[in-house]
Amino acid sequence: MRDFSSDRRWLAINTATLKSWSLEQVIAGCSRAGITAIAPWRDIVQQCGVERAAKLIRESGLTVTCLCRGGMFTTADEAGRRAALDDNRRAVDEAHAIGAGSLILVAGGLPPGSKDLTGAHRQVRDGIAALLPYARSARMPLAIEPLHPMTAADRACINTLAHANDLCDELGDGIGVAVDVYHLWWDPELPRQIARSGKRILSYHVCDWLVPTRDLVFDRGMPGDGIIDLRAIRATVEAAGYQGHCDVEIFSAQNWWKRDPEEVIRICVERHQTVV
């Protein structure tokens, strides 16, 4: 395992962690704190303007580990499918413009009114397959991020790394996975599936699972405040060949989003050195 304790090179801050800040503020704040990489969400990139965001990021010297997020392939009809494909192509363009290492894909849940999980899985596979030629021509790697099973109905019906790996096997070059410890820590198959992912691991996200967890979406913990064995999972990911950043991504409506983002960054740095 690499020694993270002496530098900040491998810490990236996901902009969702600093919810109240604009992209301009994230860039300035992370630069001040000696952070070298960020993982922005599309909404704040768009608010900044994609070209301006690209320019600011370039000038800052920050690495962009990934762009969050494309995907949401599951739709009720053909018009929805076309709209999703168009939007995902724009996401590829945006990721390319800001120099992101990959575009994160979140599958989408069951279409409204549907109980057809197998059909939703098929829509995700077909949606990625339709997007892939465009992403390949832009040389933008797509990273399927399996989300926690508690999101299967309304956010993402790809919920295990095994399923994401199966999709990679089926779809070929240009596609990999994002490993987020929050979504995957519980899975007894995780070590085996991380090894199977190998060089396909394009992005690695950390936060923590709190006990108790009070909300299905917005109650993630700061690394070290929960029960995930972060060091063990990172060792497994690195043993599989991953040499990229640890992106700290915390959705926390009642705690971290209410704090001063400068303080949040400071604690991210500290926890990255001590527990991630």
Add this chain to the structure above:
Amino acid sequence: MRDFSSDRRWLAINTATLKSWSLEQVIAGCSRAGITAIAPWRDIVQQCGVERAAKLIRESGLTVTCLCRGGMFTTADEAGRRAALDDNRRAVDEAHAIGAGSLILVAGGLPPGSKDLTGAHRQVRDGIAALLPYARSARMPLAIEPLHPMTAADRACINTLAHANDLCDELGDGIGVAVDVYHLWWDPELPRQIARSGKRILSYHVCDWLVPTRDLVFDRGMPGDGIIDLRAIRATVEAAGYQGHCDVEIFSAQNWWKRDPEEVIRICVERHQTVV
């Protein structure tokens, strides 16, 4: 698939669904409604007194599909392990006394202060192995119930039917699984794993996954109110050889637990006939 529309023979009411009722009230209310089977929790059996509960159930003619629940094998120390084993033996006795078809086992989460998921898995396996001789001598089948991954930290670290099936393979006779659609519906492996379970399926539980879900424990839906394809899963379970009851088990602090239990039973009967 059996035709459930013309009778109530295969509907069982889990007492957790009628939270405000004592066992005496559940027995009387279910009998009045023409329900032929119940699945009680240990707390209300103990409140009634085990011998008296056994007598009342016998006199009512009700079938007891299963007793909820033993398990909770994960502990911080040896004293905890012994206490869990003792309590599980008492649960076997209680299940035997009331003529339950099986004793449901919920694994237990991570021990307090622990991040060792693999160690917790081992404790569960060892705990069941220690209990099995006693259960076998009482001829009481043990049903491992995998719970939703969102419960892995604090309730149950066995979260997939694959994992429960693996434990059955390892531990041999006297052990099977409980399939609860709420916990397992999202798993792309579910049809394969149900087929693998086959005759090991000792108990089948239904409710529904609501969108949105507002609480990780107490926001389950009435069958038909959510997005689970109940008919499809039941067909898979029956194709695997299961010929027992459908136990309706609904934890619902904000809705069904606030209603008149007579109304809840009436709607369970209706939904059992139309959507389960």
